[in-house]
Amino acid sequence: MAEPKGGYFGKMLEIDLTSGKTQVRSLDEGILRDYIGGEGLGAYLLYKELPAKTDPLSPQNIFMFLTGPFNGTACPSTRLNVSFKSPHTGIYGHSQVGGPIGNEFKWAGWDVVMLKGKSPKPVYIAITNDKVELRDAAPIWGKDTYETEEFMKKDLKDDEYKTMVIGPAGERMVYYSCIIVDRFRAAGRSGGGAVLGSKNVKGIAVKGTKSVPMVNVEAFNKAAKEAWQLASTVEAWQGIKRWGTGGLMEFANYVSGSLVTKNYQTTWYPDVTMIGGEEASRTFWKRHVSCPGCPVHCMKLGVIRTGGKYDGLIAEGPEYETGVLMGSNLGLTEFDEYMKGIETCDALGLDTISTGNVLGFTTEVLEKGLITPADLDGLKPTWGDGETYLKLVNKIALKEGKAGEFLSLGVKRMADKIGKDAHKYAIHVKGQELAAHDPRGFKPRGYSYAMGQLGGCHHEGNSPEGQALWAYLSSMVMCSFVAGVPWTKRNPGIVCDMLNPMTGWDTTPEEYWTTAKRIITVMRAFNIREGGVSRKDDILPVRLRTEPLPEGPMKGAVYSDEDTKKMQDSYYAYYGWDDNGIPTEETLKKLKLDFTVADVRKK
Amino acid sequence: MSERKPDDLERPETVNSSRRCFLKRSAQIAGGIAIASIQSVASPPAILAADPKAPLKPEDRMKYLFVQREHCTGCRSCEYACSQYHEKGAVRPAVARVHVKRFHGVVDVPVICWHCEDSPCVKACPTNPKAIAKDKDTNVIKYIDDKTCLGAKCNKCIEACPAQFLRRHPETGWPMFCDLCDGDPECVKACKAQAEDTAAVIRTNKAGFGVNLAYREVTPKEAAKALHTSLFYPNKDGERR
Numbered sequence: 001m002a003e004p005k006g007g008y009f010g011k012m013l014e015i016d017l018t019s020g021k022t023q024v025r026s027l028d029e030g031i032l033r034d035y036i037g038g039e040g041l042g043a044y045l046l047y048k049e050l051p052a053k054t055d056p057l058s059p060q061n062i063f064m065f066l067t068g069p070f071n072g073t074a075c076p077s078t079r080l081n082v083s084f085k086s087p088h089t090g091i092y093g094h095s096q097v098g099g100p101i102g103n104e105f106k107w108a109g110w111d112v113v114m115l116k117g118k119s120p121k122p123v124y125i126a127i128t129n130d131k132v133e134l135r136d137a138a139p140i141w142g143k144d145t146y147e148t149e150e151f152m153k154k155d156l157k158d159d160e161y162k163t164m165v166i167g168p169a170g171e172r173m174v175y176y177s178c179i180i181v182d183r184f185r186a187a188g189r190s191g192g193g194a195v196l197g198s199k200n201v202k203g204i205a206v207k208g209t210k211s212v213p214m215v216n217v218e219a220f221n222k223a224a225k226e227a228w229q230l231a232s233t234v235e236a237w238q239g240i241k242r243w244g245t246g247g248l249m250e251f252a253n254y255v256s257g258s259l260v261t262k263n264y265q266t267t268w269y270p271d272v273t274m275i276g277g278e279e280a281s282r283t284f285w286k287r288h289v290s291c292p293g294c295p296v297h298c299m300k301l302g303v304i305r306t307g308g309k310y311d312g313l314i315a316e317g318p319e320y321e322t323g324v325l326m327g328s329n330l331g332l333t334e335f336d337e338y339m340k341g342i343e344t345c346d347a348l349g350l351d352t353i354s355t356g357n358v359l360g361f362t363t364e365v366l367e368k369g370l371i372t373p374a375d376l377d378g379l380k381p382t383w384g385d386g387e388t389y390l391k392l393v394n395k396i397a398l399k400e401g402k403a404g405e406f407l408s409l410g411v412k413r414m415a416d417k418i419g420k421d422a423h424k425y426a427i428h429v430k431g432q433e434l435a436a437h438d439p440r441g442f443k444p445r446g447y448s449y450a451m452g453q454l455g456g457c458h459h460e461g462n463s464p465e466g467q468a469l470w471a472y473l474s475s476m477v478m479c480s481f482v483a484g485v486p487w488t489k490r491n492p493g494i495v496c497d498m499l500n501p502m503t504g505w506d507t508t509p510e511e512y513w514t515t516a517k518r519i520i521t522v523m524r525a526f527n528i529r530e531g532g533v534s535r536k537d538d539i540l541p542v543r544l545r546t547e548p549l550p551e552g553p554m555k556g557a558v559y560s561d562e563d564t565k566k567m568q569d570s571y572y573a574y575y576g577w578d579d580n581g582i583p584t585e586e587t588l589k590k591l592k593l594d595f596t597v598a599d600v601r602k603k
Numbered sequence: 604m605s606e607r608k609p610d611d612l613e614r615p616e617t618v619n620s621s622r623r624c625f626l627k628r629s630a631q632i633a634g635g636i637a638i639a640s641i642q643s644v645a646s647p648p649a650i651l652a653a654d655p656k657a658p659l660k661p662e663d664r665m666k667y668l669f670v671q672r673e674h675c676t677g678c679r680s681c682e683y684a685c686s687q688y689h690e691k692g693a694v695r696p697a698v699a700r701v702h703v704k705r706f707h708g709v710v711d712v713p714v715i716c717w718h719c720e721d722s723p724c725v726k727a728c729p730t731n732p733k734a735i736a737k738d739k740d741t742n743v744i745k746y747i748d749d750k751t752c753l754g755a756k757c758n759k760c761i762e763a764c765p766a767q768f769l770r771r772h773p774e775t776g777w778p779m780f781c782d783l784c785d786g787d788p789e790c791v792k793a794c795k796a797q798a799e800d801t802a803a804v805i806r807t808n809k810a811g812f813g814v815n816l817a818y819r820e821v822t823p824k825e826a827a828k829a830l831h832t833s834l835f836y837p838n839k840d841g842e843r844r
Binding site: 289 | 673676677678679680683686687690691692693694695696697698704705706707708709711773796797799834835836
């Protein structure tokens with residue numbers, strides 16, 4: 001077992017919540033080189049450590065906070081990755097979040113923090129360099145994310161701690177509850193909040209004072225400066241700097257024809273001008289906010305100042321995915337109601353993407369007469385009815401009443417429960433609700449939703465090669481706004497230029513692609529072992545394959561069976577998987593994944 | 604200004620009560636600086652320029668720092684640059700002199716050394732001879748003798764700093780002073796590069812014209828409250844409904 005020379009501390013903190021005991025484990029340099037960190041290392045560790053078919057909400061599930069090699073260095077905008085078996089989809093779950101906490105884990109000297117077991121009472125975890133404490137969270141159990149963060153900083157008597165917490169939704173194990181960093185940033189997808197809730201962990205506070213070891217700091221900093229400059233100057237991103245991703249809402253409506261509207265019925269929503277980036281810029285936003293070292297500052301904070309019921313409300317966004325799913329997807333036009341909905345999700349710890357989908361689905365099945373208001377505690381949500389949606393969001397987070405219990409299941413389970421032809425209106429892949437670009441209008445996004453190992457996720461890459469690239473970037477735990485498009489011209493060269501002087505390795509672009517394929521394939525192997533995932537699951541929801549877009553710039557577009565076949569075939573061929581989407585034995589052995597052969601190639 | 608001896612300039616006793624009008628005036632002055640600097644941003648980002656290692660001539664050295672807090676995005680590139688300068692290229696915000704504090708998740712307050720003429724930190728130093736002194740040529744606080752400082756056993760200079768700028772080194776326990784990077788502050792360059800399309804927050808100058816003496820009285824917490832009010836104006840029911 002070799003210790004890493006630079007870039008990593010080579011240490012994993014394992015906390016057994018049941019007994020409260022901690023253990024420091026070493027990470028082998030070879031494993032780090034093969035799986036990099038973040039998403040990739042998370043998948044590997046989960047495959048190795050988690051017994052097959054574990055119930056995701058049982059104490060046996062494993063929850064990990066993972067950093068990458070670039071966290072806490074001069075490389076701009078490094079984030080934090082969380083990995084676990086997802087209670088929402090039953091397969092690999094991971095989510096990435098911006099904000100300052102990822103670097104803090106690294107500065108505290110930990111590449112990975114792994115949680116096992118279940119605490120007998122509500123706790124939050126405080127990590128100060130090598131010191132680890134499990135502190136009483138009884139006073140904040142039931143409190144929203146903002147109050148929880150403020151309490152933790154007060155309780156620790158130091159506001160320099162960086163925090164990550166769950167809200168009431170996570171405590172109640174809502175399948176699509178998220179984890180919130182710095183009040184507004186969310187590790188949203190796959191239901192990580194529910195896993196922390198099932199372990200009785202309200203949050204984590206981290207403070208570190210170390211620096212990341214480097215083999216050749218000068219060469220690394222030079223490459224990091226170039227990476228920074230690429231991110232700062234890329235033309236496509238100047239709009240993101242100005243309007244955040246919220247500005248893409250208008251673009252998706254007028255140009256790309258992919259603005260999800262009214263539960264994916266159409267992509268044409270002229271009222272987008274009332275909820276999009278320009279409206280927010282004019283009447284709501286007050287300041288830009290950055291992640292550490294990042295020149296893009298895509299996050300916008302604002303305050304409702306147009307009078308009315310929500311005057312004085314401070315909220316973040318609208319971002320593209322959040323704004324669309326909680327806006328045009330619900331037919332909303334009142335800006336203040338719409339921001340209140342988004343802020344409520346952040347405060348209660350709900351994933352806005354899944355929540356928006358669930359509300360849209362509920363509205364449509366009610367419209368079609370598949371459920372009755374009696375199933376929703378007498379509530380009758382209709383398109384544009386912000387007040388009712390807000391009531392439902394609160395009910396979901398608290399699992400309150402019949403409506404709360406029912407809506408907290410997510411669209412797949414809801415459709416299963418309703419039966420009849422409800423599945424026609426359920427927009428999900430592998431149980432995870434789709435995000436806010438309609439793949440009928442923007443076809444490449446079909447890859448991300450259908451082929452991505454998370455299911456229904458918008459962050460997986462838009463082609464076979466793109467997914468490999470993004471898998472590697474997610475394993476370095478880099479932001480896609482810095483490492484995705486801006487680095488295109490120099491990828492993977494820029495990664496090697498940073499990684500090699502930092503670690504003392506000699507990574508080549510060829511190794512980069514092999515490593516990326518290994519990461520995708522180990523996630524696939526986990527999904528095959530846990531969920532029996534195969535070709536039949538790598539498919540878009542039926543509505544997107546059968547109903548052409550009725551209007552808008554991409555009128556008539558549909559994701560045809562031919563498109564699906566082309567997508568699946570090209571993907572399997574690129575990764576060396578068989579026709580059924582199962583990695584071949586040869587591929588697995590070539591990628592040093594011999595330990596998965598028995599599970600994957602099982603007849 | 605640098606010709607005057609630090610001791611000549613006693614800290615005015617009334618500064619707290621008259622802070623309001625003092626701040627109003629200095630805000631106007633600061634606003635003037637901001638406009639001038641935005642217009643003059645034409646050079647390539649300083650962070651990318653080759654490091655000129657030659658020491659600056661005394662007349663070229665910067666002697667003061669300023670902040671325009673309302674533009675801060677909380678990106679912390681100033682902390683990165685500061686620690687890289689002082690730690691041989693390593694990023695380590697725990698030892699950065701300049702630091703940014705975030706309050707309530709919505710406002711960021713950059714905390715800098717204002718390089719006060721009267722140096723309350725030096726005055727508060729209890730040892731004899733004093734462990735720290737102000738260098739008249741560079742306008743920074745320097746350790747006279749490393750062994751004199753009581754380190755973690757003493758808290759006098761940290762308590763005396765009106766801006767709550769001073770922090771301890773996590774290992775040695777010594778307070779960390781801003782040395783203006785030998786007259787060419789790295790935080791200023793990093794902020795300017797990062798802020799090319801918003802507005803730079805940390806600025807530097809050779810003349811202090813009194814602004815620093817007024818601004819320094821504002822603690823980070825008070826600054827946060829002021830920013831919170833001016834940006835988000837919470838109403839009487841509190842900020843959230």
